Amino acid sequence: MSLSKDYIETVYKKLEERGAHQTEFLQAVREMFNTIEPVIEKKPDYIKWNILEQLVEPERIITFKVPWMDQAGKININKGYRVQFNSAKGPYKGGLRFHPSVNESIMKFLAFEQIFKNSLTGLPIGGGKGGSDFNPKGKSDIDIMRFCQSFMTELHRHIGPQLDIPAGDIGVGAREIGYLYGQYKRLNGSETGVLTGKPISMNGSLGRKEATGYGLVYYTDEMLRANGKSFQNQKVVVSGSGNVAIYTIKKVQEYGGTVIACSDSNGYIYDESGIDVTLLQEIKEIKHLRLSQYQTQTSHYSEGSIWNLNKRYDIALPCATQNEIDKDKAQKIITNGAYCVSEGANMPSTIDAITLYQKNKVLYGPAKAANAGGVATSTLEMAQNASHSHWPREQVENELKAIMKNIFDTVNKTCETYNLGNNYLVGANIAAFTQVADAMIYQGIV
Numbered sequence: 372m373s374l375s376k377d378y379i380e381t382v383y384k385k386l387e388e389r390g391a392h393q394t395e396f397l398q399a400v401r402e403m404f405n406t407i408e409p410v411i412e413k414k415p416d417y418i419k420w421n422i423l424e425q426l427v428e429p430e431r432i433i434t435f436k437v438p439w440m441d442q443a444g445k446i447n448i449n450k451g452y453r454v455q456f457n458s459a460k461g462p463y464k465g466g467l468r469f470h471p472s473v474n475e476s477i478m479k480f481l482a483f484e485q486i487f488k489n490s491l492t493g494l495p496i497g498g499g500k501g502g503s504d505f506n507p508k509g510k511s512d513i514d515i516m517r518f519c520q521s522f523m524t525e526l527h528r529h530i531g532p533q534l535d536i537p538a539g540d541i542g543v544g545a546r547e548i549g550y551l552y553g554q555y556k557r558l559n560g561s562e563t564g565v566l567t568g569k570p571i572s573m574n575g576s577l578g579r580k581e582a583t584g585y586g587l588v589y590y591t592d593e594m595l596r597a598n599g600k601s602f603q604n605q606k607v608v609v610s611g612s613g614n615v616a617i618y619t620i621k622k623v624q625e626y627g628g629t630v631i632a633c634s635d636s637n638g639y640i641y642d643e644s645g646i647d648v649t650l651l652q653e654i655k656e657i658k659h660l661r662l663s664q665y666q667t668q669t670s671h672y673s674e675g676s677i678w679n680l681n682k683r684y685d686i687a688l689p690c691a692t693q694n695e696i697d698k699d700k701a702q703k704i705i706t707n708g709a710y711c712v713s714e715g716a717n718m719p720s721t722i723d724a725i726t727l728y729q730k731n732k733v734l735y736g737p738a739k740a741a742n743a744g745g746v747a748t749s750t751l752e753m754a755q756n757a758s759h760s761h762w763p764r765e766q767v768e769n770e771l772k773a774i775m776k777n778i779f780d781t782v783n784k785t786c787e788t789y790n791l792g793n794n795y796l797v798g799a800n801i802a803a804f805t806q807v808a809d810a811m812i813y814q815g816i817v
């Protein structure tokens with residue numbers, strides 16, 4: 372075994388021994404560690420500074436109790452988290468997730484991914500993530516507000532515009548960010564730059580809501596065009612029907628593709644003539660109903676995973692949740708004819724699924740590059756708040772487009788430098804890792 376391989380495996384083994392039960396976090400680290408041997412080999416300083424061991428240990432994990440009384444007078448207790456993982460590139464930045472599956476492993480994997488994603492944007496932001504095992508599904512506005520107020524009553528002392536700037540993720544949209552900000556303001560006074568993804572009337576940025584989905588399509592379009600293809604006349608499957616999925620579907624349609632299926636956690640709709648995104652928005656974004664309520668003359672609803680669909684399509688855009696595509700589902704996607712998988716969700720593909728994409732020469736856009744448009748636009752929101760300005764939609768969208776193109780160019784150039792062909796996963800990981808690791812070395816042992 373080479374010195375660098377030996378170093379990588381020693382650090383991983385130690386991490387595994389210390390927390391074997393944190394499977395999602397270990398998976399995210401394994402996926403990164405599988406790809407960085409060439410840079411560790413090239414730069415002995417990474418071993419000298421023990422960068423990998425420094426990198427996998429969060430700078431701080433805040434865990435707290437979130438007690439709240441619901442409308443019926445029942446007292447509920449949830450767990451709250453904020454993982455402040457790495458600040459080498461700037462203040463901690465990353466979303467909040469409210470979902471019953473939330474635990475420390477999921478928070479750590481998301482924060483770990485965020486470090487590298489944020490670095491790829493080229494903007495001065497470190498990596499963090501937070502959330503709660505609170506389930507917002509089916510809750511009234513009053514219950515959501517009470518939970519958010521209690522959550523922020525603790526979180527407010529750990530965040531700030533120069534320290535840590537949370538935003539949304541699964542289960543946290545503009546409504547939740549609004550309630551969280553209201554409580555922050557009661558406790559600390561006006562400080563608009565402390566949260567992003569705010570409603571527009573509360574100094575949020577135009578274009579933030581659409582940014583992750585639009586950014587995914589901009590990034591994927593760059594990747595397709597670099598390989599002589601485009602969205603034009605392509606059949607596309609998008610998982611999820613939340614924030615990222617809806618704006619992905621919208622932009623794919625603008626780019627000439629047809630989205631034939633989308634899903635929620637219960638099932639999926641299939642419509643060969645294309646999803647009616649206006650109807651989808653009405654059902655999911657406005658009325659917060661189940662996807663089974665979507666009905667047109669040509670649509671069919673089925674229970675189960677969308678990745679079990681047996682139809683021919685060209686491009687798969689997973690936009691729901693982690694590990695939604697395992698090896699068998701990846702095989703099905705390939706058998707259905709898809710030549711491109713590009714990720715809107717964080718870590719939607721297992722390591723075995725990724726290996727299968729690579730064996731079958733599937734064009735693969737890894738999440739940390741492909742879905743970076745949301746956090747990039749959050750940083751544009753921070754810039755607007757800090758300069759007491761409000762940019763027109765066109766300005767935000769142009770900046771987002773330029774950032775996504777720049778991310779693809781950086782990844783592509785790294786592929787050229789390291790002779791990786793179009794292995795964009797390794798290109799993205801190496802480009803992101805070197806940025807963060809070099810910044811850490813400049814700052815010494817901190």
Ligand SMILES: NC(=O)C1=CN([C@@H]2O[C@H](COP(=O)(O)OP(=O)(O)OC[C@H]3O[C@@H](n4cnc5c(N)ncnc54)[C@H](O)[C@@H]3O)[C@@H](O)[C@H]2O)C=CC1
Nearest residue numbers: 540541542583611612613614615635636691692716717745
């Ligand atoms: N909102 C943002 O700006 C960003 C979100 N992401 C990632 O995108 C993904 C989706 O997030 P959002 O759209 O913001 O959340 P959301 O809460 O608006 O929507 C989540 C969607 O995923 C579906 N879903 C959740 N669990 C599922 C499961 N086990 N199986 C199938 N479907 C499931 C839900 O039904 C819903 O349609 C997540 O992985 C998130 O981390 C990534 C970058 C930024």
Ligand SMILES: O=C(O)CCC(=O)C(=O)O
Nearest residue numbers: 465466538540745746749
């Ligand atoms: O907008 C942000 O700060 C965070 C977005 C996010 O959570 C993500 O990129 O996964």
